[in-house]
Amino acid sequence: MFYKTSEPHGLPHxxxxxxxxxxxxxxxxxxxxxxxxxxxPFSYFNALASDPPIVMIAFTGYHQHGGEKDTLHNxxxxxxxxxxxxxxxxxxxxxxxxxxxxHGISELEMAGLTxxxxxxxxxxxxAEAPIHLECEFFQEIVLPCTLExxxxxxxxxxxxxxxIRDEVLSDGLIDLDKIKPLARLGYQEYTAVDNIFKMxxxxx
Ligand SMILES: Cc1cc2nc3c(=O)[nH]c(=O)nc-3n(C[C@H](O)[C@H](O)[C@H](O)COP(=O)(O)O)c2cc1C
Numbered sequence: 652m653f654y655k656t657s658e659p660h661g662l663p664h665x666x667x668x669x670x671x672x673x674x675x676x677x678x679x680x681x682x683x684x685x686x687x688x689x690x691x692p693f694s695y696f697n698a699l700a701s702d703p704p705i706v707m708i709a710f711t712g713y714h715q716h717g718g719e720k721d722t723l724h725n726x727x728x729x730x731x732x733x734x735x736x737x738x739x740x741x742x743x744x745x746x747x748x749x750x751x752x753x754h755g756i757s758e759l760e761m762a763g764l765t766x767x768x769x770x771x772x773x774x775x776x777x778a779e780a781p782i783h784l785e786c787e788f789f790q791e792i793v794l795p796c797t798l799e800x801x802x803x804x805x806x807x808x809x810x811x812x813x814x815i816r817d818e819v820l821s822d823g824l825i826d827l828d829k830i831k832p833l834a835r836l837g838y839q840e841y842t843a844v845d846n847i848f849k850m851x852x853x854x855x
Contacts, residue, residue: 664837664838666837667837668835668836668837668838669836669837669838669840670837672834672835672836672837672842673834673835673836673842673844674694674695674696674697674834674835674836675694675696675697675832675834675835676692676693676694676696676737676745676832676833676834676835677692677693677694677696677706677708677734678690678691678692678734678735678736678737678745678748678777678780679691679692679693679708679722679726679732679733679734679735680732680733680735680759680766680774680775680776680777681721681722681725681726681729681731681732681733681774682725682729682731682773682774683721683724683725683754683755684725684728684729685754685755687755687756687757688757688759688766688774688775689721689722689725689757689758690735690748690757690758690759690762690764690777691720691721691722691748691749691758692737692745692748692749693708693709693710693722694834694835695707695708695709695710695711695805696708696709696734699807703809703810704784704809704810704813705789705807705808705809705810706734706784706786706807706808706810707805707806707807707808708722708805708806708808709794709803709804709805709806710722710723710802710803710804710805710806711801711802711803712798712801712802713800713801713802714751714754715751716751716753716754718754719802719804721754723804723806725774726788726806726808727788727791727806729773729774729788730787730788731772731773731774731785731786731787731788732772732774732786732788732808733769733772733774733775733776733777733783733784733785733786734783734784734786735776735777735780735782735783736780736781736782736783736830736832737780737832737833738780738781738830738831738832738833739830739831739832739833739843739845740831741779741780741833742833742841742843744762744763744764744779745762745833747761747762748761748762759777764777764778764779765777765778765779766778769783769785769812770785770812770814771785771811771812772785772786772787772811772812776814781815781816781818781819781829781830782813782814782815782816782819782825782830783813783814784810784812784813785810785811785812785813785814786808786809786810786811787808787809787811788806788808789806789807789808789809790806790807791804791805791806791807792804792805792806792807827844827847828845828847830844831843831844831845832844
């Protein structure tokens with residue numbers, strides 16, 4: 652089949668997200684202007700550069716209780732955020748934090764997680780997560796939006812510091828078998844990294 656994205660695809664569910672898989676999940680801690688710690692997952696997320704390390708996160712739609720999603724608002728007002736990696740073991744806690752809690756309610760507490768101070772930024776880390784990226788807001792890009800009463804915004808952030816739990820390092824390498832990072836597919840589907848193989852580039 653072929654469909655133009657400007658026209659109906661004719662399938663029971665939008666297939667777009669299943670065409671770009673798996674997507675890593677940024678589990679983002681940020682601080683609301685009222686001081687509450689916010690935690691939410693975002694799979695429109697990726698790395699864009701290494702030197703300096705730059706990441707992007709895209710926000711689609713409004714908060715269910717009105718206005719921008721808390722994470723987007725907090726990143727722009729506070730200028731800082733932390734990306735926590737989601738191991739398979741924390742999939743249910745991650746899912747709890749996607750609920751549209753009132754602005755200012757701490758999803759961290761609702762999910763039974765522990766806040767651990769960051770080294771360089773104000774938002775704390777999720778203590779239970781194996782890897783944390785401490786980030787500084789760099790730029791906002793407003794994307795087109797064809798839906799009525801919705802928005803698409805992307806933010807870019809500079810990674811200032813990286814925490815890696817010693818127990819997930821094996822001979823100095825991040826041992827993803829110990830983490831099994833969770834990733835998003837399309838529809839309501841997820842996967843976890845649990846099938847790793849090596850391949851070298853030709854002439855390397
Ligand atoms: C695995 C997963 C991935 C998600 N990815 C995104 C995303 O990329 N962009 C987005 O706007 N919302 C995404 N959501 C929905 C947000 O997590 C949800 O709107 C959340 O309530 C936002 O919280 P906040 O208002 O505290 O920022 C995702 C949800 C889940 C469970």
